Amino acid sequence: MASVKHVLKFSSIMNYFSGADEIKLISRGENAVESNHIKSFHFVANLGLLKGEIHASMRDRVDNVQVELNEDSIRKSECNCPRGQYLCHHVAALCIYGHYNISVTDTECRWTARKPKEEDVKRYQIYTRRKVTHL
Numbered sequence: 434m435a436s437v438k439h440v441l442k443f444s445s446i447m448n449y450f451s452g453a454d455e456i457k458l459i460s461r462g463e464n465a466v467e468s469n470h471i472k473s474f475h476f477v478a479n480l481g482l483l484k485g486e487i488h489a490s491m492r493d494r495v496d497n498v499q500v501e502l503n504e505d506s507i508r509k510s511e512c513n514c515p516r517g518q519y520l521c522h523h524v525a526a527l528c529i530y531g532h533y534n535i536s537v538t539d540t541e542c543r544w545t546a547r548k549p550k551e552e553d554v555k556r557y558q559i560y561t562r563r564k565v566t567h568l
């Protein structure tokens with residue numbers, strides 16, 4: 434059996450959250466994944482884009498998270514929570530979920546049929562920005 438090759442390596446996540454404080458965000462992100470706080474997840478292979486909706490703990494709210502990958506590393510991330518302009522545990526949760534749930538095989542097969550059009554991605558980005566400015 435072939436070994437699973439992860440699109441998003443755990444070392445890339447650790448690099449992105451490399452400050453001491455950010456390590457806490459990773460464990461909070463793991464908790465969010467384990468508590469089923471990921472409400473939706475979408476990986477757009479040709480854009481290297483991860484998108485997801487994550488339930489905000491103790492609040493009746495869902496945060497929109499977006500992470501852009503660049504080859505082996507995380508290029509940038511966005512979340513519409515107050516900390517999301519920098520780094521937050523929602524971003525960590527989406528990265529961790531992506532690490533375990535997407536593999537190179539997925540980019541070639543399973544996800545190909547569900548690739549959204551370019552304008553759908555742009556619309557999502559506009560939506561995300563608008564949510565940020567409202568805060």
Ligand SMILES: [Zn+2]
Nearest residue numbers: 512514521523
């Ligand atoms: Zn957030």
